[in-house]
Amino acid sequence: MLERQPLFPHVIELNHQARERFGCSVYLVYDESEWAMIDIGYDDEVERIVEMVRQLDFPLAKCKTLIASHADVDHIQGLAQAKALFKTTVTAHPLAAELLERGDRVGTFALIEAQEINLEMPPVKVEHRVNEGDTIQIGNLTLEVWFTPGHTDSQLSFRLGNLLFSGDNLFRDGCVGAIDAHHGSDIQAFIRSLTRIRESDIEWLLPSHGPAFRKDNALIDKTIARLETYLHMADFGTCSVDWPLMDQWEREIAEGKLPG
Ligand SMILES: [Zn+2]
Numbered sequence: 001m002l003e004r005q006p007l008f009p010h011v012i013e014l015n016h017q018a019r020e021r022f023g024c025s026v027y028l029v030y031d032e033s034e035w036a037m038i039d040i041g042y043d044d045e046v047e048r049i050v051e052m053v054r055q056l057d058f059p060l061a062k063c064k065t066l067i068a069s070h071a072d073v074d075h076i077q078g079l080a081q082a083k084a085l086f087k088t089t090v091t092a093h094p095l096a097a098e099l100l101e102r103g104d105r106v107g108t109f110a111l112i113e114a115q116e117i118n119l120e121m122p123p124v125k126v127e128h129r130v131n132e133g134d135t136i137q138i139g140n141l142t143l144e145v146w147f148t149p150g151h152t153d154s155q156l157s158f159r160l161g162n163l164l165f166s167g168d169n170l171f172r173d174g175c176v177g178a179i180d181a182h183h184g185s186d187i188q189a190f191i192r193s194l195t196r197i198r199e200s201d202i203e204w205l206l207p208s209h210g211p212a213f214r215k216d217n218a219l220i221d222k223t224i225a226r227l228e229t230y231l232h233m234a235d236f237g238t239c240s241v242d243w244p245l246m247d248q249w250e251r252e253i254a255e256g257k258l259p260g
Contacts, residue, residue: 002055007212008163008204010141014052022048024075025208027165028058031139036064036091037082038158038165039075039208043120046078050085063088064138065128069167069208070155071096072183073110073119080122089127091136093147095184096154097126107183130156148197150190151177157193162203164215169193170205172213174223179230181238187230188241194224 005017014026023041026049030036035058040046053060063086068076071092079090079100092100103123105111110121130136132147136158144159151168155177158165168177169190176194179185197205198220206212231241 001057002052004056007206010160011163011206012056013206013212014049017052017056018048025206025210027206028053028056029138029141029143029160030058031141033059033062034064034139035062036067036136036138036143038067039069040066040078040082042074043078043081043122046081046085049078049082053086060086065089065091065136067136067156067158068092068096068100068126069157069165070152070183071099071104071108072152072168072177073105073108073121075208076100076108076124077110077119077121080124083124090124091128091130092126093131093154093156094129096152096156097129099154100124100126109180109183146196148193149184150186150193151179151183153184153186153189155193157197159202162201164197164200164202164205165208166197166205167208169197169207170220170223171207171210173210174219174226176223176227177208179236179239185236185239187227187236187239191224191227194220194227198224 006012010031012028015021023045024039026041027038028035083090099107103121105121108121110119130145134145136143146157148155148157148169155167157167198217202215205215230236234243
């Protein structure tokens with residue numbers, strides 16, 4: 001048996017519990033004997049996770065559901081395997097559910113040919129499609145679903161009291177989840193999601209990568225300001241809204257301006 005090492009009451013994070021970083025954050029939320037998991041990570045770690053759940057003395061049959069924060073492969077590749085082992089259901093945003101059910105390797109980043117990333121993406125059926133305002137009951141606990149798009153078009157966060165399981169919205173160093181058109185990044189939506197988190201009375205953020213940390217509005221402001229610059233820069237290609245240099249160039253061309 002393993003001694004439970006909760007981060008907060010009713011919340012264990014399995015990398016922290018194992019004292020070893022083995023993947024994305026895997027949150028086990030529990031009340032009495034019922035429990036659920038937010039993200040599962042890669043296939044390779046599923047057996048270890050099942051063994052940890054056993055060792056932590058959670059009955060496998062009491063798994064309420066496996067929740068996907070979004071449909072990037074590093075969060076959800078192991079869902080099909082874990083679902084079969086725990087004999088449970090999968091919960092995700094409707095847009096994530098589409099990618100998961102067809103095992104979409106491009107939309108989940110399992111296949112990035114230019115970088116020779118070529119991973120399996122086992123399709124998995126999603127029984128529960130959840131969106132803004134829905135709730136997920138775990139024992140007597142209520143997880144409130146927040147739709148927080150930006151990193152992807154299906155990114156969810158989950159509120160539990162003063163905690164927010166915040167997905168890839170923001171990490172402790174001020175970084176955000178990858179901005180890439182292929183999984184539906186939207187910088188303006190991202191800014192709205194971060195603003196919502198900033199304005200909330202949440203006290204702790206439990207991200208899907210890296211350590212949990214106290215919500216710090218100055219950090220969020222800095223991140224938002226950075227994302228605002230991306231809206232008008234070429235750096236993120238089609239995710240920007242405009243590129244002022246092009247207007248300037250147009251004027252200079254019309255004037256016949258020479259370099260210098
Ligand atoms: Zn991620």
